[in-house]
Amino acid sequence: MCGFIGIYGPNGSDVALEIYEGLLAVQHRGQDAAGITTFTDKFHVKKGLGLVRDVFNERNMARLRGPIGVGHVRYPTVGVGSDEDVQPFHMVFPMGIAMAHNGNVTNFLELKERLALKGVRLGSSCDVEVILYVFARALADRVKPTQKPTPEDVFASVKVVHEKVKGAYSVVAILADGGMVCFRDPFGIKPIVFGQKQTEQGTSFACASESVVLDVNGYDRTLDIGPGECVYVDAARVIHQRKLGDKPHRPCIFEWVYFARPDSMLDDISVYRTRRRFGKELGEQWKREGAPTPDVVVPIPDSSREAAMAMAEAIAIPYREGLVKNRYIGRTFIMPSHGARTSSVRRKLNTIPLEFAGKDVLLVDDSIVRGNTSKRIVQMARDAGARRVYMAITSPPLVSPCPYGIDMATKTEFIATNRTPAEVAREIGADYVLYLDRDAMNEAARAGNPKIEKFCNACFTGDYPTGDVTREMLMAIEGERCDAQRAITAEPAQT
Secondary structure: OOEEEEEEOOOOOOOHHHHHHHHHHOHHHOOOEEEEEEEOOOEEEEEEEOOHHHHOOHHHHHOOOOOEEEEEEEOOOOOOOOHHHOOOEEEOOOOOEEEEEEEEEOOHHHHHHHHHHOOOOOOOOOOHHHHHHHHHHHHHHHOOOOOOOOHHHHHHHHHHHHHHOOEEEEEEEEEOOOOEEEEEOOOOOOOOEEEEEEOOOOEEEEEEOOHHHHHHOOOEEEEEOOOOEEEEEOOOOOEEEEEOOOOOOOOEOHHHHHHOOOOOEEOOEEHHHHHHHHHHHHHHHHHHOOOOOOOEEEEOOOOOHHHHHHHHHHHOOOEOOOEEEOOOOOOHHHOOOHHHHHHHHHHHEEEOHHHOOOOEEEEEEOOOOOOHHHHHHHHHHHHOOOOEEEEEEOOOOOOOOOOOOOOOOOOOOOOOOOOOHHHHHHHHOOOEEEEOOHHHHHHHHHOOOOOOOOOEOHHHHOOOOOOOOOHHHHHHHHHHHHHHHHHHHOOOOOO
16 A cells, blocks of 8 residues: 656646645555655655655755656565665666556566566565566667657556566656556556546646545546556557457455545445445445444544545434544554554544543444554543543455455454454444445445446455465465564664
8 A cells, every 4th residue: 555646747847746636645655765756867756764855855846857757655565664665666778667656466476586587686675667567678678768658568568567566556657758657456456546637738637546636736637547557648648558368357355445545436336325335235234233322433543534424424423523633643454563553543532521421333444454443442432531432444354465455464364364343342442333334335435427337346355356366475475474573673772
């Protein structure tokens, strides 16, 4: 789960400030690192660890010149998130290309080993470097140094990426010889949107991981790039679009459950309205199953707020904002260690005791992963005077790891593994827990765009749509992530 934006503006313009604004809009997708790369007659780069506001300042923004550029905020799923892993990545030979992505390459270790056998040593543990190399090599095989790539060259090179690079990814790349390339994995698991606007200097084009990035910069959302599709804006600013595969579209349902901002549109589906539908369905299910009647419905901010309001309406119970969020604390779901998540919850949320005291409280949340955060919040509600604490979850139980770009728990860490909802309730200290039915969740999302037949539900079912995820692959990913967590949480050596 990362965020990116690519912009190709008119000649004579500078796009860095718009990229910066776009990265602020998707800061929720990654708080580990940020970077911007632009191009004039050479690449201009600034990137580093931390939030967007911490990485960039007036001085380094001033040197990010040029009418074309790409920016990225990172949430690490591969490696430990060191300086070397910060995107965008760029190369000047054999082609001048800068690239950023959202997602995860499932055969990254295999491709890394293959490249090593050919004498290619990657400079990082970030999987976008593999995508960059495969794309650049394929393009260089077709284009002579004195030539500019044609649309056919670009489409053929992206097709090579689709053939060699497995997993889930949405990608934006800028070419030194002019042009912006935007493409999506064959199954369209990760989102990517494309837009344009008219300026006094001419037409400007942009693509991003969420439509809100386009909104804040005044772009019209022209299209959602489809599964296995590529959009290429050439040096003459002409748009070329082609679908390069025939795989079924399987967008990640978790985008609407948790990741995306409510004001975004993804695959022509409103995140806000989808979460409202989740809440309505959850309310109807709450009534059907004879769940206990609460006195108030309280959302766990922020991604469950829309669902909680709709659920409260469905069960005719008052809605209250009983938890206040400190907006300067990162999202606990993407904290790298249990210790960081636990301490972050204490800093992130505070109760309004008057909304809890002496009441049966129904907390609404988007998911329960390990249960540590939920357990802490339930205890906070009790400490604030709640008589009973119930939880309603706008997604089904999470039981399988995600190899597609979500640093979700390993299979042994999921609280719902081999537990009933009643047992989960006991584990987190709640009086009752209800999960949204999986079919109801999917239908609520499909209502926004019936053309999408199915969503990726792998984290709820263990059924991976790409068909190439093996037990050995999951074990390798689990081992790598565990090693990364140990590296992050290791005590400093005593001297």
